[in-house]
Amino acid sequence: MTLSSKSYAVDDAAAAQEFFHSRGWTDGLPVVPPTTEAVQACLDEASMPADHLVGIEPVRERAITAEKLAINAVMAGCLPVHFPVVVTAFAAMLQAPFELHGPTASTGGCAVLIVVNGPVCETLGMSGSFNALAASDRATTAIGRAIRLILGNLLDARPGGIDRSTLGHPGKISYCLAEDEKNSPWLPLAEERGVAEGLSAVTVMAAGAPRQIMNEWTTEPEQILDTFVSEIRANMRHYSIWPGNYAIVLPPQLRAHFAAAAWSKADIRRYVYENATIRRAEWAECGKGAVVGDRGDQVYPALPDPDHLLVIAAGGPAGGFGAVIPPWFGTKSHAVTVAIGDCVDGCDL
Amino acid sequence: MTSQFATSAELMARVLGADGYPFAIIDHPMSSATGDQLSHRARIAATAIASLLLLPSSDGAG
Amino acid sequence: MSLQILDPTHEADPREFRPAARLESLEGTTVGLLSNGKKGTRPFFAALAAELEENYGVARVVQVTKRNFSAPAEPEIFQQAKQWDALVAGVGD
Numbered sequence: 001m002t003l004s005s006k007s008y009a010v011d012d013a014a015a016a017q018e019f020f021h022s023r024g025w026t027d028g029l030p031v032v033p034p035t036t037e038a039v040q041a042c043l044d045e046a047s048m049p050a051d052h053l054v055g056i057e058p059v060r061e062r063a064i065t066a067e068k069l070a071i072n073a074v075m076a077g078c079l080p081v082h083f084p085v086v087v088t089a090f091a092a093m094l095q096a097p098f099e100l101h102g103p104t105a106s107t108g109g110c111a112v113l114i115v116v117n118g119p120v121c122e123t124l125g126m127s128g129s130f131n132a133l134a135a136s137d138r139a140t141t142a143i144g145r146a147i148r149l150i151l152g153n154l155l156d157a158r159p160g161g162i163d164r165s166t167l168g169h170p171g172k173i174s175y176c177l178a179e180d181e182k183n184s185p186w187l188p189l190a191e192e193r194g195v196a197e198g199l200s201a202v203t204v205m206a207a208g209a210p211r212q213i214m215n216e217w218t219t220e221p222e223q224i225l226d227t228f229v230s231e232i233r234a235n236m237r238h239y240s241i242w243p244g245n246y247a248i249v250l251p252p253q254l255r256a257h258f259a260a261a262a263w264s265k266a267d268i269r270r271y272v273y274e275n276a277t278i279r280r281a282e283w284a285e286c287g288k289g290a291v292v293g294d295r296g297d298q299v300y301p302a303l304p305d306p307d308h309l310l311v312i313a314a315g316g317p318a319g320g321f322g323a324v325i326p327p328w329f330g331t332k333s334h335a336v337t338v339a340i341g342d343c344v345d346g347c348d349l
Numbered sequence: 350m351t352s353q354f355a356t357s358a359e360l361m362a363r364v365l366g367a368d369g370y371p372f373a374i375i376d377h378p379m380s381s382a383t384g385d386q387l388s389h390r391a392r393i394a395a396t397a398i399a400s401l402l403l404l405p406s407s408d409g410a411g
Numbered sequence: 412m413s414l415q416i417l418d419p420t421h422e423a424d425p426r427e428f429r430p431a432a433r434l435e436s437l438e439g440t441t442v443g444l445l446s447n448g449k450k451g452t453r454p455f456f457a458a459l460a461a462e463l464e465e466n467y468g469v470a471r472v473v474q475v476t477k478r479n480f481s482a483p484a485e486p487e488i489f490q491q492a493k494q495w496d497a498l499v500a501g502v503g504d
Contacts, residue, residue: 005417025420106481
């Protein structure tokens with residue numbers, strides 16, 4: 001099938017870099033020139049025609065096609081085998097509960113956290129182990145970057161354009177991780193969120209930067225979770241009080257203590273739900289007294305219900321380091337999980 | 350639009366096929382402005398809004 | 412050697428936009444004010460409503476707030492707006 005995108009002739013790959021940079025089509029890093037052959041290879045991998053409609057972005061009423069996603073995926077460094085994950089992630093972002101415009105335009109400066117589950121992780125070499133949250137492997141880095149390029153090039157969500165982020169955070173470059181299902185005592189995140197056992201899936205969440213916690217001095221699940229809860233409460237005090245999806249990342253060293261105590265992810269969610277609350281009056285302790293008003297005694301939970309906590313097993317084998325990943329604005333955008341097979345027909349992943 | 354969002358209004362107008370769509374601009378930010386400041390901005394906005402909503406006057410005075 | 416590379420951006424589709432007709436006068440009109448609900452908007456829009464009614468002859472100002480400041484207003488608001496002579500919306504922080 002003929003691709004419909006406009007095509008430009010450049011002298012070579014080096015010329016292609018300056019061509020893209022001068023037009024604001026990159027994130028500042030080099031790009032892989034998106035030739036017809038490279039883009040077609042992605043479309044073939046996903047068994048998608050170029051004009052396959054992935055979805056409509058509602059604010060701009062803009063059709064998002066497989067061809068345009070593939071062009072940006074190639075630029076980001078994705079191999080064809082990565083492309084089904086990219087398509088599924090963006091399809092999830094286009095679903096109504098994610099409310100895409102807010103997270104990608106807001107001064108709040110969040111990024112899109114992408115969590116991958118299922119057999120696709122092993123196929124693509126995504127371990128969910130060392131450096132789980134930062135450039136751990138080719139696939140997670142490229143897939144996360146593809147989403148960033150897609151937002152800029154297809155939705156004009158570029159810094160100072162429609163993206164009004166005051167600060168943003170480094171996750172806006174790439175923010176993708178695999179859950180370490182092989183070494184986890186628990187159900188995978190996607191399966192807990194309704195995807196059938198054994199399927200590959202993607203979860204997206206409008207997320208702030210990860211806040212690393214450390215607790216290597218206890219084996220008690222409650223005490224370990226109290227450290228996570230304290231970080232969640234700090235986020236509610238310092239950033240945003242509104243409830244929504246939070247994600248917590250638990251590495252093997254901490255997971256072992258939960259396994260020894262026979263704690264499931266449901267037990268973890270229940271504990272965090274019950275304990276991660278603050279009173280509005282606490283804002284006065286961190287400079288926000290102006291907005292306490294006469295509602296100081298009002299109690300705010302971090303989670304509307306336990307199921308809003310995304311518990312992710314990931315991280316290197318040593319170190320009692322976990323992470324709290326807060327929402328951009330919990331009531332305005334919700335995490336969405338989509339099975340890859342729901343987006344990509346006949347996909348073997 | 351508050352002043353710091355004027356460029357995003359221009360861009361969104363272009364994206365939606367309404368390049369050059371006129372709008373009123375008031376000072377930024379709102380969240381920390383006093384009541385007097387907000388009232389003052391409301392008066393400025395009202396003048397601009399009236400001009401934007403009405404047909405040009407026939408004497409060309411705008 | 413030359414390379415043919417593809418455009419990664421949304422290539423503009425021609426969109427037809429027609430602004431709503433301008434008014435002859437504000438006298439006796441109904442004007443809707445659509446707020447994003449952020450802090451500061453309530454006193455601002457209240458003051459704006461008073462200005463329009465007291466000094467510009469607007470007969471009635473209807474103030475509505477959309478559910479999500481980062482998303483388009485709900486369809487019900489646009490239905491309601493069909494009854495108005497003009498709609499004023501604001502974006503700011």
